Amino acid sequence: xxxxxxxxxxxxxxxxxxxxxxxxxxxxxxxxxxxxxxxxxxxxxxxxxxxxxxxxxxxxxxxxxxxxxxxxxxxxxxxxxxxxxxxxxxxxxxxxxxxxxxxxxxxxxxxxxxxxxxxxxxxxxxxxxxxxxxxxxxxxxxxxxxxxxxxxxxxxxxxxxxxxxxxxxxxxxxxxxxxxxxxxxxxxxxxxxxxxxxxxxxxxxxxxxxxxxxxxxxxxxxxxxxxxxxxxxxxxxxxxxxxxxxxxxxxxxxxxxxxxxxxxxxxxxxxxxxxxxxxxxxxxxx
Numbered sequence: 001x002x003x004x005x006x007x008x009x010x011x012x013x014x015x016x017x018x019x020x021x022x023x024x025x026x027x028x029x030x031x032x033x034x035x036x037x038x039x040x041x042x043x044x045x046x047x048x049x050x051x052x053x054x055x056x057x058x059x060x061x062x063x064x065x066x067x068x069x070x071x072x073x074x075x076x077x078x079x080x081x082x083x084x085x086x087x088x089x090x091x092x093x094x095x096x097x098x099x100x101x102x103x104x105x106x107x108x109x110x111x112x113x114x115x116x117x118x119x120x121x122x123x124x125x126x127x128x129x130x131x132x133x134x135x136x137x138x139x140x141x142x143x144x145x146x147x148x149x150x151x152x153x154x155x156x157x158x159x160x161x162x163x164x165x166x167x168x169x170x171x172x173x174x175x176x177x178x179x180x181x182x183x184x185x186x187x188x189x190x191x192x193x194x195x196x197x198x199x200x201x202x203x204x205x206x207x208x209x210x211x212x213x214x215x216x217x218x219x220x221x222x223x224x225x226x227x228x229x230x231x232x233x234x235x236x237x238x239x240x241x242x243x244x245x246x247x248x249x250x251x252x253x254x255x256x257x258x259x260x261x262x263x264x265x266x267x268x269x270x271x272x273x274x275x276x277x278x279x280x281x282x283x284x285x286x
Contacts, residue, residue: 216240222257
């Protein structure tokens with residue numbers, strides 16, 4: 001599709017009713033604040049656009065291009081951005097409840113203080129992304145690339161980080177209660193002051209990872225090689241449990257989980273809003 005092709009039909013209609021409005025919007029690189037998007041706009045080209053405060057409600061933007069776009073404070077409720085290119089996009093303070101960004105590119109994107117509750121980032125590329133202070137309860141990042149990403153002070157309770165590549169990522173002071181980190185790569189990652197209570201770290205790799213002052217209450221470290229992890233103390237490992245395949249740092253020991261069952265209940269994230277009752281095209285509202 002050509003640039004803003006999904007808006008041209010609407011703009012043509014507006015041009016007849018409101019002379020000057022369509023031409024002003026086309027000539028300007030920005031799109032009016034509080035633009036609302038519904039229906040389908042797969043493969044749309046919106047790179048570099050100013051869409052701060054835009055509303056994507058039940059919209060389908062599969063494989064859309066939004067490289068470097070300004071989406072601060074945007075709403076993505078129940079919308080699909082699978083395989084979309086949001087490289088270097090500003091998504092800070094946005095709300096993505098129930099949205100899907102599966103296999104999307106968010107390299108170097110800014111998602112500070114965004115609300116990602118229940119969102120799907122499976123296999124997404126979030127390398128070097130800024131996710132500090134996000135709220136992501138119940139979100140999934142399964143098999144995502146988080147290499148070099150910053151997730152300091154993030155609320156990630158019940159989040160799925162299974163099989164992620166989070167090498168050199170920072171989770172300092174993050175809340176990861178009951179999170180699933182199984183099978184992930186966390187080499188040289190930082191978990192300073194993080195809460196990993198009741199989390200599942202089974203089979204994950206933590207070479208040179210920093211666990212200083214991290215909380216590991218009832219954390220499952222079965223099959224985890226922590227022999228090269230930094231900052232771990234015996235008191236921390238006394239709170240966790242592992243198995244015969246767990247490798248603690250030299251001089252430290254790990255108690256066995258002993259088949260003890262742990263029941264973890266994390267409140268489910270709010271259900272995403274229902275998509276529009278009938279298919280709608282893009283609507284621009286000043």
